[in-house]
Amino acid sequence: xxxxxxxxxxxxxxxxxxxxxxxxxxxxxxxxxxxxxxxxxxxxxxxxxxxxxxxxxxxxxxxxxxxxxxxxxxxxxxxxxxxxxxxxxxxxxxxxxxxxxxxxxxxxxxxxxxxxxxxxxxxxxxxxxxxxxxxxxxxxxxxxxxxxxxxxxxxxxxxxxxxxxxxxxxxxxxxxxxxxxxxxxxxxxxxxxxxxxxxxxxxxxxxxxxxxxxxxxxxxxxxxxxxxxxxxxxxxxxxxxxxxxxxxxxxxxxxxxxxxxxxxxxxxxxxxxxxxxxxxxxxxxxxxxxxxxxxxxxxxxxxxxxxxxxxxxxxxxxxxxxxxxxxxxxxxxxxxxxxxxxxxxxxxxxxxxxxxxxxxxxxxxxxxxxxxxxxxxxxxxxxxxxxxxxxxxxxxxxxxxxxxxx
DNA sequence: TCTGGGGTCCTAGGACCC
DNA sequence: TCTGGGGTCCTAGGACCC
Numbered sequence: 492x493x494x495x496x497x498x499x500x501x502x503x504x505x506x507x508x509x510x511x512x513x514x515x516x517x518x519x520x521x522x523x524x525x526x527x528x529x530x531x532x533x534x535x536x537x538x539x540x541x542x543x544x545x546x547x548x549x550x551x552x553x554x555x556x557x558x559x560x561x562x563x564x565x566x567x568x569x570x571x572x573x574x575x576x577x578x579x580x581x582x583x584x585x586x587x588x589x590x591x592x593x594x595x596x597x598x599x600x601x602x603x604x605x606x607x608x609x610x611x612x613x614x615x616x617x618x619x620x621x622x623x624x625x626x627x628x629x630x631x632x633x634x635x636x637x638x639x640x641x642x643x644x645x646x647x648x649x650x651x652x653x654x655x656x657x658x659x660x661x662x663x664x665x666x667x668x669x670x671x672x673x674x675x676x677x678x679x680x681x682x683x684x685x686x687x688x689x690x691x692x693x694x695x696x697x698x699x700x701x702x703x704x705x706x707x708x709x710x711x712x713x714x715x716x717x718x719x720x721x722x723x724x725x726x727x728x729x730x731x732x733x734x735x736x737x738x739x740x741x742x743x744x745x746x747x748x749x750x751x752x753x754x755x756x757x758x759x760x761x762x763x764x765x766x767x768x769x770x771x772x773x774x775x776x777x778x779x780x781x782x783x784x785x786x787x788x789x790x791x792x793x794x795x796x797x798x799x800x801x802x803x804x805x806x807x808x809x810x811x812x813x814x815x816x817x818x819x820x821x822x823x824x825x826x827x828x829x830x831x832x833x834x835x836x837x838x839x840x841x842x843x844x845x846x847x848x849x850x851x852x853x854x855x856x857x858x859x860x861x862x863x864x865x866x867x868x869x870x871x872x873x874x875x876x877x878x879x880x881x882x883x884x885x886x887x888x889x890x891x892x893x894x895x896x897x
Numbered sequence: 898t899c900t901g902g903g904g905t906c907c908t909a910g911g912a913c914c915c
Numbered sequence: 916t917c918t919g920g921g922g923t924c925c926t927a928g929g930a931c932c933c
């Protein structure tokens with residue numbers, strides 16, 4: 492972000508709150524006997540099965556090298572299930588993800604955050620940024636302690652907290668002394684705090700960018716802070732400028748509450764890759780049902796329907812079709828998704844997804860039956876006017892047909 | 898050990914409009 | 916007949932985040 496020379500940027504006081512091993516902490520909340528045990532919460536995991544991936548591993552399990560996103564099969568190699576282990580061997584307890592329960596705990600935390608700060612951006616179920624306005628740096632530590640205490644009291648789980656003048660630094664501060672951490676980085680400490688951090692710590696640097704940075708000789712945030720900006724801009728465009736700013740503690744992002752979603756999607760992986768048309772069709776239909784039900788529950792209309800097809804080894808393909816206007820019509824989503832899928836009818840597939848985008852938010856108040864009926868009628872009119880023809884068209888014809896609506 | 902699921906943002910080329 | 920440049924929408928892919 493450009494700033495006027497000679498004018499200091501407004502000083503922000505930003506707090507990042509990150510629950511420690513959130514899913515595992517929730518499981519322990521329900522079942523205190525899990526305390527102190529190696530505990531692994533798996534996504535797509537079912538009792539006695541080996542598929543799925545690690546969502547959260549407790550610190551006891553991390554001792555054995557088990558980490559997030561690791562396949563359950565590999566985790567099992569490192570730490571077998573308690574029931575399968577002989578008495579003397581090391582073992583862990585495995586649980587499937589129970590999102591509903593975790594959400595309820597997350598809401599308890601959220602309530603604390605909302606009454607603590609005016610602006611809260613919840614980044615995910617277990618993480619949020621708070622804008623602390625003009626809180627004095629001298630009071631930051633006390634503030635952090637009492638926030639942690641309030642979360643513990645209200646939700647029964649432990650959070651790590653970082654307080655700093657920008658979002659990047661606040662996040663790294665909350666991570667610095669995990670678990671049960673509290674780190675305050677004052678404005679004049681930011682540069683030295685960031686300097687030793689690996690480039691991957693910066694927001695927007697993943698494996699690809701990190702490798703490129705490494706080739707250029709940049710390993711730490713300090714390296715980037717001392718680099719020549721134009722060199723970074725040459726290599727990464729505007730993102731290069733951002734990286735430079737971030738590394739210097741000049742991350743200008745502000746805490747904004749989360750807006751409305753831009754897309755909704757459901758996806759799921761096959762246990763083993765498949766070429767079976769029927770299996771693919773069934774999966775697409777199930778995903779369509781999932782995602783359209785979510786949209787309907789939130790009164791969300793969609794204009795674009797897409798699919799995602801992952802072919803082995805890990806080749807991600809997306810296809811999408813846009814409609815003349817926003818609709819809510821699961822049956823139409825289904826037929827579009829299946830048609831998009833037909834391109835991959837004979838391909839081996841390991842994962843499929845259905846996505847709704849170009850969303851609009853239906854704010855009709857449906858308080859009265861009459862209003863509801865009125866809306867139903869107008870809905871049917873707008874959708875049915877093009878739908879029957881639509882279904883029989885080939886892809887090419889439909890493109891022509893659709894563009895004529897515009 | 899082959900990588901689960903839900904998202905966001907950016908880029909680039911093509912179609913089309915004025 | 917050839918000409919320009921700006922704007923918008925669409926699709927597809929890539930990188931990234933939690």
